[in-house]
Amino acid sequence: MTSSEQETQVLTLQEPTPEAARETIAAGFDREALVTVFGRCTVDYDGRATSRLEAGERHVMFKPDGAALVHTDEGQQPVNWQPPGCDHEVFLEDEDGSEDGAEASGDAGDGNALCMRSLRSTPEERLLITFEHIMQVSTFTVTDPSELSLSGTEADLKARILDEPALLEPGFTPLATERETPAGAVDIYGEDADGRTVVVELKRRRVGPDAVGQLRRYIDALERDLHADAAIRGVLVAPSVTERAKRLLERDGLEFVALEPTAES
Amino acid sequence: MTSSEQETQVLTLQEPTPEAARETIAAGFDREALVTVFGRCTVDYDGRATSRLEAGERHVMFKPDGAALVHTDEGQQPVNWQPPGCDHEVFLEDEDGSEDGAEASGDAGDGNALCMRSLRSTPEERLLITFEHIMQVSTFTVTDPSELSLSGTEADLKARILDEPALLEPGFTPLATERETPAGAVDIYGEDADGRTVVVELKRRRVGPDAVGQLRRYIDALERDLHADAAIRGVLVAPSVTERAKRLLERDGLEFVALEPTAES
DNA sequence: CGTTCAATGTCGGAG
DNA sequence: CTCCGACGTTGAACG
Known part of the structure; x- marks a missing residue:
């Protein structure tokens, strides 16, 4: 390793030979650096x-945490990836497909492909990137x-309601958050001014039918659990609701309260 | 623009001055290049x-498509981002917070911060990155x-069943895919050996309670739509199912068939 | 545009 | 580890 690799935070090679690239990338992995490679490749x-x-x-x-x-040139999402926790390796491959280690035969293998493999288990996943032309390698x-x-x-939406329960409706009293039911944890569990049990499901943005199903499952589970004679009220709290979800709410006798996660500025 | 910028696909500056960085980044945006910046910043x-x-x-x-x-050093996901379609701009900011354009006063502003802003509308979203130290700028x-x-x-899972309906069960006949219901489109709609209507919901991997809710919604919607006297059968097809989802299936009288999206090799 | 649903979703927390 | 639900989910298909 040269002194510049130790002293600077950024090391860059332009148009390196495959062997030079391999060496720098391998050193980057060892140093737990963030490594970038730009070039022509298959994946x-x-x-x-x-x-x-x-x-x-x-x-x-x-990345040093094992992500790849x-x-x-387009898209917010990577076209291929590997999650954190993977093991990375870099090696040269001959045209015949055999792997060349660092101890490769004398000839530096300029015509060889640079391969980078990222492996994971549970689940078993493999990513193999084969570079036929490396334009830049950087380690950070x-x-x-x-x-x-x-x-x-x-x-934030939950905190807002707990801080000011009247935002849900006058007389509402929160009794518990994340109350467990056989169907999962209820966001806010409480009672209304008449003492009736209220189950509140929170969503930070406009909701679709899935949220109604979630709320309904909680209520069904609670009604069975508590053998409640009086029906439990279910309230969905979100900035707004889709038309389909609105119909599902009406059909199931559930309610909706419009509320933003943070107060309007 | 120098000739090297036109002839090479990769241009890199190490430890550039803010003004040099601004110029190269602005040129990169103009060229529709992919631009990377590494350094110390706030976001x-x-x-x-x-x-x-x-x-x-x-x-x-x-990215040239407007993504940022x-x-x-950790995580598969970016800590901050902006989706494709955004407008990017780069500028220098004085310590007093005023913006310096390319036409900045004679002094090249070495002590200034380099700012990069990415804007979007519908919804309105703003991302501002302020660099106090730029270690590398690259354009690709x-x-x-x-x-x-x-x-x-x-x-693939759908194609597999349509190709060989007996994988679902002997005598199953697919009649339609993506059949529309008031609750959304059913993956596969068909009938069994006895002529009973079957609704099939497909999942490429192990399913939880949400998929059961989805299947149930389709069946409820169809039973209302068709005024069906005979109950409609609902079948969830996936590699496997969680315990909770299994109980929900039993409770709702729905069925499960274990199947992978592709044949075992 | 809005709505719906898939995704190698990812991520964090609880059991 | 698995399960579960949130996420600035993202993305595509469709009305």
Whole structure:
């Protein structure tokens, strides 16, 4: 390893030979660096599904946590990937398909393909990227002490109602959050001004039929569990509701309250 | 623009001044190149939610289609992002917060922060990345002619059953796919050996309670629609089913058939 | 546009 | 590990 690799956080090779690329990438893996490779490659995946991507130019990123990402020029999502926790390896492959290790025979194998493999178990998944032309290799030493602070989530909506239960309806009293039922945990469990049990399901944005089904399951489970004579009220809280979901709510005798996760500014 | 920018597909600056970085990034946007920036930055997002990320080292990618991705050293998902279709801009900001355009005053503003903004409407969303230290800027000209070929999807599972309906059960006859109901489209609609209507819901992998709710909605909708006297059979097809979902199936009188999206090899 | 549903969804938390 | 539900889910297909 040269001194520059130790002293700088970024190391970049332009148009490296396959062997030079292999060496730098392998050192990057060892150092727990973030490694990027840009060039012309094919990609094969086999695991939860199976895919193949023919030759094209792509940007590949390997993270120190074991994640791998293959990006094309379009799309927010990578065209292929591997989740964190995978093991990465890099090696050269001869034209006949045999693998060349670092201890490759004298000739540096300029005509060889650079292969990068990412493996995982449970479930078994394999990603193989084969570069026929490497235009850039970079390794980055990353230090990121900060956590993302996010607001406007379902947790914010819950806090908002617990802080001011009248936002649901006057006289509403929360009794528990995440109350367990055989069908799962109810977001907010409480009672109304008349003492009737109320089950509240929260959604941070416009809801479809799935949320109604979820709410209905909670109520069914509770009515069986509590042998309730008086029907339990079910209230869906969200900014808005689709037409289909609205009809399902009416059919099942459930209610809807419009509320945003954060107060309007 | 120098000749190298036109002739090479990859252009990289190491430890550039903010103004040099701004110029190269702006040129990259104009060329519809894929642009990456690595350095120490803060990130602010406001739109469907609100988030802030304090200073740390991150890898940022801007794609020609308008997507933006901010990656830390961990996670498959970017810590912040913007979907395709956004407008990107890059500019320098003085310490007082005022923006400096390309026509900035004579002093090249070495102490200034490099800002990159990505904007979108419907919904209104803003991403602002402020770099206090830029270690690398790269622009890549990407050509990728290939499409991903993927197998093992729900479509494969459907094709498998349509090709060999007996995989569902002997005597099953598919009559329609994507048959519309008030609750959405049924994956496969058919009848069994006794002429009873069968609704089939397909899932490419192990299913939980949500899939049971989906199947139940279809059956309820069809029974109302057809005023069916004889009950409609509902069959969930998936590789396997969770315990909770199994109980829900039994409770609702629905059936389960174990089947993989592709034949075992 | 809005609605619906699949996805190699990913991710985090609980059991 | 599995199960479960949220997510700034993303993405595509369709009305």
